[in-house]
Amino acid sequence: MNVTILLFAQARDRAGRGRIELELAEHSRVADALAAVKREHPDLEPLWPHLAVAVDGELAPADAPIRDGVEIALLPPVSGG
Numbered sequence: 379m380n381v382t383i384l385l386f387a388q389a390r391d392r393a394g395r396g397r398i399e400l401e402l403a404e405h406s407r408v409a410d411a412l413a414a415v416k417r418e419h420p421d422l423e424p425l426w427p428h429l430a431v432a433v434d435g436e437l438a439p440a441d442a443p444i445r446d447g448v449e450i451a452l453l454p455p456v457s458g459g
Contacts, residue, residue, distance in 0.1 A: 379446035387454040409440040
């Protein structure tokens with residue numbers, strides 16, 4: 379199945395792009411997609427503890443199943459006032 383990873387802010391800067399296309403096995407979970415990104419972009423390592431993950435616009439835990447064609451966004455923490 380095909381999955382799109384969207385990167386923002388520092389994650390985009392460190393990866394050098396805002397979008398990653400992945401091909402994953404059927405019945406994959408969010409954790410499988412994240413593991414593939416971690417292998418491809420080890421420079422993101424310092425950010426992982428701070429990133430939230432959304433699947434098709436909704437926050438999702440690592441064990442959430444994903445389907446073909448989803449967009450997974452890696453969301454940096456938001457600050458401001």
